[in-house]
Amino acid sequence: MKAAVLVFPGSNREGDVAQAIELVTGRRPQMVWHGDGDFEKTDLIVLPGGFSYGDYLRCGAMAAQSPVMAEVKKRAAQGVPVLAICNGFQIAAEAGLVPGVLMRNENLKFVCGDVHLKIETSQSLFTNRYQAGQVIKVPVAHAEGNYFADADTLKRLEDRGQVAFRYCAPDGTVDGPLGQEANPNGSIRNIAGVFNETKTVMGLMPHPENAVEPLFGGCDGKALFEGLVEALS
């Protein structure tokens, strides 16, 4: 699997995700600067976490209009898989690659710590190594991760199975007070990650790339990258 990791001014998790990809592929991904209009064809494009363009205007809004994103949109439309993590998710949402928007956390606080996620489906490039209903533990670190979409969009997402992950209690509970407590940012319906219609683009706020080695405190994110390798190699 050949991967490209995009780098915007203010990105800061590109090294982490590059390392996670190298761990499962044995190959360093190509790092692509935001000003480049064109880059080598790859099997996967990654939009990493960070604070692109200092989060000016809205998180991800400026990066979504950068030259390299025009090329990413073109390739995504052709079916090239895109993994968008944290700030990358904000960029992807602003670019219209995935539905919805990430707003300021409901409690206005930057959240940093481990969360539990319920895998909603194993039927995707990104989640094929997990079981539907499985609970994994991965870290989050963001101030704008409060997922929002209007009622029509939400209905479409649910009907088509485009919700990838939901924040949940350690036992997998999403609903009720336990689910509410497990929701770190106020995301509507505890949504932590979504797919586009074809499930070739996935955006998520948590950082699976920071849960790939026991030393990091957990390995639950590794299967995401292993699943991609299996699907795309």
Next chain:
Amino acid sequence: MKAPMKARVHVTLKNGVLDPQGKAIGHSLNRLGFPEVGDVRQGKYIELELAETDKARARARLDDMCRKLLANTVIENYSIELVG
């Protein structure tokens, strides 16, 4: 030469979209001795200079700018005001 046209753009959250910042501002004002303050909504104000003399054209271009970058129409409304 004619001075450049100025535009004022207001970007506000749509009704029904939760505004935690506005809420926090409201609570602070209540605590500071302004109990009359109810719902507070926070928005953005953007001032632009345009090298343009035709108002209709300026408005159309600004509309495009708002939809492409200045506002996220999933959650935000915008209004455009031309000055001078």
